[in-house]
Amino acid sequence: QQQVKQSPQSLIVQKGGISIINCAYENTAFDYFPWYQQFPGKGPALLIAIRPDVSEKKEGRFTISFNKSAKQFSLHIMDSQPGDSATYFCAAPDRGSTLGRLYFGRGTQLTVWP
Amino acid sequence: DAGVIQSPRHEVTEMGQEVTLRCKPISGHDYLFWYRQTMMRGLELLIYFNNNVPIDDSGMPEDRFSAKMPNASFSTLKIQPSEPRDSAVYFCASNFMKTTGELFFGEGSRLTVL
Numbered sequence: 554q555q556q557v558k559q560s561p562q563s564l565i566v567q568k569g570g571i572s573i574i575n576c577a578y579e580n581t582a583f584d585y586f587p588w589y590q591q592f593p594g595k596g597p598a599l600l601i602a603i604r605p606d607v608s609e610k611k612e613g614r615f616t617i618s619f620n621k622s623a624k625q626f627s628l629h630i631m632d633s634q635p636g637d638s639a640t641y642f643c644a645a646p647d648r649g650s651t652l653g654r655l656y657f658g659r660g661t662q663l664t665v666w667p
Numbered sequence: 668d669a670g671v672i673q674s675p676r677h678e679v680t681e682m683g684q685e686v687t688l689r690c691k692p693i694s695g696h697d698y699l700f701w702y703r704q705t706m707m708r709g710l711e712l713l714i715y716f717n718n719n720v721p722i723d724d725s726g727m728p729e730d731r732f733s734a735k736m737p738n739a740s741f742s743t744l745k746i747q748p749s750e751p752r753d754s755a756v757y758f759c760a761s762n763f764m765k766t767t768g769e770l771f772f773g774e775g776s777r778l779t780v781l
Contacts (some may be wrong), residue, residue, distance in 0.1 A: 587769070596758050596772030597672075597710070644712065654700070654723075655770060657710040 557645050560652050572630040573589070576643035578626065586642025588602065588628050589642040595646055597657075601628070633665045650655045669693075671757050671773035679779045685747040688776045690759030691740055698768065701734055701744050702758040710758075716742065717764075749780045 556574035558600045578586075603610045603617040603626065610617045616629040620656045628639055640662050644655040672691040679688055692699045700715040714724040719736045727734070736742040746753055756779040758779050771780070 585717060589770075592773070596760070596774050597770075598772065599769045648711070654698075654712070656712065659709040 556577065556625070557643055557656055557658045559620070559643050559661060561661060562659065563662045564580070566633045568633065568635060568650050568665055568667050570633050570665075571665055572628075572665070573635045574628045574641055574663070575609045575625065576627065576658050577623075577625045578647075585646055586617070586619065587644050587645060588615075589657070591640045591660075592640065600641070627642075630663075635665045635667050638663055638665050669758055671761055671771050673757075673773035673776050675778045676774065677779075679781065680749055680752055681747040681781050684780075685745065686749045686753075686778060686780075688744040688757050688759075688778070690742045690744070690773060692742070692759070692761030693771055696741065696761035696763045696771070697739075698762050698764060699736060699742050700760040701742070702760060702772075704756045704758060704775070705754075713744070719768055748780075749778075751780045754778055754780050 556579050558576050564572055578648045584603060584604050588600045589597035590600040591597040601612050601615050601617055605619055605620050605621045608619050614631045617626055640660045642660050643658040646655055671693055674689045678686060697718050701713040703711045703713055711726055713726045714734045715722055716736045719739055719778045732746055744757060756775040758772050758775045760772045762770050
């Protein structure tokens with residue numbers, strides 16, 4: 554079973570600061586690493602995803618950095634805003650599984666102070 | 668598209684009672700997943716279906732839990748008898764295999780067993 558280890562468990566950042574969340578995974582034969590964002594009372598929703606043929610992917614203020622040799626990937630939120638306050642989950646697919654079957658990290662609760 | 672629809676949104680019941688949670692996936696999606704979210708264990712995959720057929724139910728905690736998908740537009744997760752430790756938010760998610768693997772989650776069913 555895929556294990557995905559996420560840190561930190563919680564993060565407090567001032568408005569305008571950089572939020573960094575890290576994830577490590579074990580061996581995998583698959584090639585898709587997403588981050589999900591969850592607001593209170595809602596289901597998780599895909600935020601950004603990366604495939605390991607690139608080391609970085611940027612979408613607006615959100616960037617994934619991927620280190621295949623270290624089996625690690627991280628989410629960077631630049632110019633963090635109060636509206637970014639949510640729980641963030643990294644995920645990775647189970648080895649040899651179909652697309653869509655994901656195992657999630659334990660989550661990071663991000664609070665951005667105004 | 669209406670997204671993944673779950674019902675009920677909230678359920679409060681007494682120990683020993685039967686609980687049935689319902690899910691309508693996004694039309695055209697061929698995979699359906701049931702997840703459970705708790706503070707202690709995070710997001711856990713319980714079971715998933717492909718084309719209405721259960722593929723892996725190894726995450727179902729015990730025989731008190733059962734899930735069915737009688738057709739492409741409906742699935743149920745049943746707990747009988749329910750116990751206080753079943754209290755959690757249960758999410759249904761769906762996706763289409765040939766896409767990037769993005770999971771589309773419903774808003775969840777919050778279950779409280781007294």
